[in-house]
Amino acid sequence: MSYDDAAGDLMAVESLKCAPWCTVGDHTREKFRADQNCWGPDHPVVLGLDDNAPAAHLSIEEQLEQDPARITPCAYKAWRGLPVVYLHVYRPHETEHMDLDASVKLTPGEAGELASALMAVVAEIGGAK
Secondary structure (H helix, E strand, C coil): CCHHHHHHHHHHHCCCCCCCCCCCCCHHHCCCHHHCCEECCCCCEECCCCCCCCCCCCCHHHHHHCCCCEEEEEEEECCCCCCEEEEEEEECCCCHHHCEEEEEEECHHHHHHHHHHHHHHHHHCCCCC
16 A cells, blocks of 8 residues: 555545534635634624623624624534534723633533523523513
């Protein structure tokens, strides 16, 4: 077996299978594994109590054009990993290097626990609809 044959076999074995929810689409052809990650659609939640929040009557698209503070969950899967919930927290600051721009990865179970905890707090303060 030649080197090229062995490399071809290895590529076939390790070929990336894109997740059904992935919005990237073309990353399976990337040259580096670190670029072969699946990303799901963003589900941004604009933080309306922030001092610089856009007006609530604007659509989510119009609000996002203003670069507001927000929490954005999405599905994520690294080429070598299991699917997780990627939670991005962003809050701009007048001084750019002081922006809050952080993310965490949650297992599906942890994300469910967080969702339940948030709903419990909403119910406690009488905000459930």
